[in-house]
Amino acid sequence: MTMVDNFDSVEYYIEKTRLDHLYVRSKVASIGLFVSSAIYVLILSKQFDAVNLVVWFLILSVVLAWRWFLFRRYREDSRFPKSLPSGLAIFRLGIFITGSIMGSLNIFFFPQDSLYLLLIAILFPYGIAMAAVTMLLDVFSFALYLVTLLSPVLIQSTFNHDLLYSGTSIMTVVLGAFLLKMSLEYNRSYVMSTRLRYENKKLLKNLEEEKNKLSNRLGRILNDSTTEIYVIDADTLKCLQVNQGALDNLGYSQEEFARITLLDIFTTLDRKSLFNLIEPLHNGRWEPVKYRGINRRKDGTFFPVEASLQLSTADNPPIIVANVQDITERTKWEEKLIYQANYDQLTGIYNRHYIQSYMHSVFTRARRLQKKVALLFLDLDHFKDINDTLGHDAGDEIIRKTANRIQAQLRESDVVARTGGDEFIIFLENLENKTDAEVVARKLINIFEKPFYVRKKEIHTTVTIGISVYPDDGDTHEQLMQCADMAMYQAKSDGRNTYHFFSQEMRRISEKQLLISNHLRYALAKNEISLFFQPKIDITLNQITGAEALLRWHNPELGDVPPSEFIPLAENIGIISELGAWVLQQACNEAMKWQGLTKQRLQVSVNVSPQQFRIGSLLKEVKKALTVSGLPSDQLELEITESLLLQDSEQNLSQLRDFADQGIRLSLDDFGTGYSSLSYVRRFPLHILKIDRSFIHGLENDLNHKVLVDAIIAMARSLNLELVAEGVENKQQLEFLRQRGVRTIQGYIISPPLNPEDFRKFLKNEHQSSRSNPRR
Structure with missing residues (x-):
């Protein structure tokens, strides 16, 4: 060897x-x-x-x-x-x-x-x-x-x-x-x-070394761990051994731990509840039991914990091993998540998610007490204009102040939530009848008559409220919300700054609007949309100056649907841009056909929606229509509404200037029906001011209308704007306007809106006859 x-x-x-x-x-x-x-x-x-x-x-x-x-x-x-x-x-x-x-x-x-x-x-x-x-x-x-x-x-x-x-x-x-x-x-x-x-x-030595390594490693792990580990006498509940994490977290020394029991630390447990908790371990269960509660430190402070308890009966005496985790940070995150899930981050009031779960308990109480519950759906009027004009920071401030105003008018038992944007929901419980909700709605309408002050600016805004009542209008969250929403939109259509209770008539209208919307989506593709033209006449020269293109829709199922019904729906469902582009192209194409029928350079007027401006494609669509049709730009007139002026945005102003630079004439339609003021009108590059038909109607008999029309005429002249009066129907109205120097009119006294073929015949007749006075 x-x-x-x-x-x-x-x-x-x-x-x-x-x-x-x-x-x-x-x-x-x-x-x-x-x-x-x-x-x-x-x-x-x-x-x-x-x-x-x-x-x-x-x-x-x-x-x-x-x-x-x-x-x-x-x-x-x-x-x-x-x-x-x-x-x-x-x-x-x-x-x-x-x-x-x-x-x-x-x-x-x-x-x-x-x-x-x-x-x-x-x-x-x-x-x-x-x-x-x-x-x-x-x-x-x-x-x-x-x-x-x-x-x-x-x-x-x-x-x-x-x-x-x-x-x-x-x-x-x-x-x-x-x-x-x-x-x-x-x-x-x-x-x-x-x-x-x-x-x-050698084997024994290796085993001993491994044992020592494991023991040392385990000791280091246990002591380095922030988790608290206790070895407890199962009979006396005294602390036999603890790790460094327990010493650090609780502030006791090893000697002090020897003199206290687990119950001195686990404040939400007493001896009986603790033994009940670990009883399954005595009965042979090998998985640890879980416990969540509040523990106390030596200095008297409390903190939330999650504990895992195990029992060892092989030891004498039996021992309980408690593994305790401080969950203070986790609890804070859980509370934060719960808050974010149930509260609006901007205003601090409840959000839509909370309301959906809250309504079930509201209905349960109402059924038990046989009371009514009112749901108020509140929306700020023209809030988008505030955002566009002053910026989103100012808009957020308005939303916060709105929430504060609403809460100040409610009882402690009432609940308010922000469901998104400028929309709020209010729950009024324990009502005997729905008139109690009307009292609150009036108070809210009145309190918003006071202006807001943001960045040292005075801002006026009103609210529109829709009201539904449980169980009269519905017995589910979805039904009440839908009914209140219908009532709110009905109140907006009635002029805003008011409230409406839900009615079955509103449901019928809503269902009709839904039906109309469904057909409207396919109206262009099915060739159901057409253009009519209403002539404009210069009553001084007694000659035609152009025509306004008016949209018409005939559906085989619905029949003739008036523009006042389907145009707002087209804006709501997002097809107004497509529809507006079609109108521009058809109107320009038709205007080119007029060139050989009269010696006059006729203008064609096309109404455009504020949404077309917001989308930002209107200028491109106008240029395309002019290019494809060959119509000179100075023969196109775009009619805008007062709501576009109220937005007062640089983007809109820039687009209007681009149109003016192209030679396209700009007309302010329906002037006087909204909130336009001289300061708004002066900012925009307008050429024409149209007097709304609502002021012309009854002009011969209503002194107020006469005063208003006189004021509009005076303002237009001060701004060097041309005037067009629409809706002229009789000679008295015509004469009133003639005396005040209004030259251009349109209305049934001249002609109703005509289809393209009839309008071309009208042009031929006008060209062939020379009249000193209008025929109608």
């Missing part, structure tokens, strides 16, 4: 132990040999020369003393030998010298012819060999010892031809082989047992 110095291997420790035993046993062997050899020399001194025996014994003694010295040095000097192979080589050298000296005894002193003396010489090496077999753990050393010790005996026995000597020689060989085999078996068994012992020792 090759011996190596690998200090971490089991082989090294086996060889080191074997070498230790060899040197230790060499001490006993040396003493034994010295004593037995001394006795043997005394016995032989009677037969042989004593001087020679003494010399031989002294040589043997020197060798034994040297081996004794090696043993002492091996035991006392850690630097000897330098390596295991060198230590074994030195040991084998000592064996070789000892065996050679012992074997030489037969050669030098025992004659071959004396059987008696020769047997004595043979028995002595045999005995020495038998005694050495249990001490020699190195097979090579033992073999070397046998060869040097028994070779002389074998030689003497072999070369003597006596049968007895031959038998002795054979017996010596057999004995040597037997002893060598014993040595091999003993050495193999020794190595195996030693290997097993060191492997077990």
Whole structure:
């Protein structure tokens, strides 16, 4: 076996132990040999020369003393030998010298012819060999010892031809082989047992190291963790052990923890509730039980926790292991998420999500108490104009102030929520009848007569309110919302700044509008839309100046649908841009057909929606219509409404200037029906001001109308704007306008709106006849 110095291997420790035993046993062997050899020399001194025996014994003694010295040095000097192979080589050298000296005894002193003396010489090496077999753990050393010790005996026995000597020689060989085999078996068994012992020792050491590592790692993890971990006596609830996280979070020392119980920390539990909580663990449940509550620190502060409790009945006494997590941050996030889910971020009042869940409980209480609940749907009037004019920051401030005003008019039991944009919902509970809701609606209408002050500016806005009542108008959230929405839009159509209760007539109107909207989406594709033209006449020159293009829609199912019904719906469902582009193109195409029918450069007027301006594609559509039709731009007139002026945005102003720069005439339609003022009109590049038909109607009898028309005429002249009066139906109206210098009129006194073919016939007739007065 090759011996190596690998200090971490089991082989090294086996060889080191074997070498230790060899040197230790060499001490006993040396003493034994010295004593037995001394006795043997005394016995032989009677037969042989004593001087020679003494010399031989002294040589043997020197060798034994040297081996004794090696043993002492091996035991006392850690630097000897330098390596295991060198230590074994030195040991084998000592064996070789000892065996050679012992074997030489037969050669030098025992004659071959004396059987008696020769047997004595043979028995002595045999005995020495038998005694050495249990001490020699190195097979090579033992073999070397046998060869040097028994070779002389074998030689003497072999070369003597006596049968007895031959038998002795054979017996010596057999004995040597037997002893060598014993040595091999003993050495193999020794190595195996030693290997097993060191492997077990190494394994135990490794296991101990791993255990220590795991224990240290677990200890570090537990102590470094911010989670609180408690080991609790299950009977007394005293804290037996806690980790560093518990010490840090609660502020107690280890000694203080030993004097308190779990109940001093878990404030929302008492002994009974705690035992009830962990009872499933006593009944064999292996999953930990969960607990969520409030814990208390040493300084008296409280914090929310989530705990996991486990029970170990294998310990004596049984223990509870509590793993406690401080969930303060999580709780804050949960509260924040709940707030965001239920409250409006701008105003701090409830939002649509909360209202949807709240209404169920409202209806339940109303049914139990047999009371009514009113839902008020409130919308700010012209709020978009405020946003467009002053910006969204100012709009947000108005929304916040609106919420405050509404809350100030309500009872504690009433609930208000913002459902989006400028829309609010108000719930009034415990009403005897719906007139109670009317009182609140009036108060809200009145309070919004006061202006808002934002950025040192005075802003006026009103509110429109729709009201539905539970259970009269519906018994679900969707039904009440739908009814209140209908009522609110009805109130807006009636002029805003008012309120309306829901009625079944509104439902009928809403259903009709839905039906109209569904047909309107496909009206263009089905060629149901057409253009009519109403002539404009210069009553001073008594000649036609142009015509206004008016949209008409005939549906096979609905019949003729008036523009006052379907145009607002077209704006609501988002098809007004498509419809407006079609009108522009058709009107320009038709105007080109008029060129050869009269010598006059006739204007065609087209109404455009404020939505077309907001979309931003109107200028492109106008240019396309003019290019495709070939109509000169100065023969196109665009009619805009007052609502566009109220928006007062730079984008709208910029587009109107672009139209004016292109030579397109701009007319302000329906002037006086809204909130236009001189300051608004002066900002925009207008050419024409149209007097609305509502002022012309009854002009001959209504003094107020006369005063208003006079004021409009005066303002138009101050701004150098042309005037067009629409809706002129009789001679009295015509004469009133003529006396005040209004030159251009349109209305049934001249002609109703005509389809394109009839309008062209009208032009031909006008061209062929010369009249000094209108015919109708």
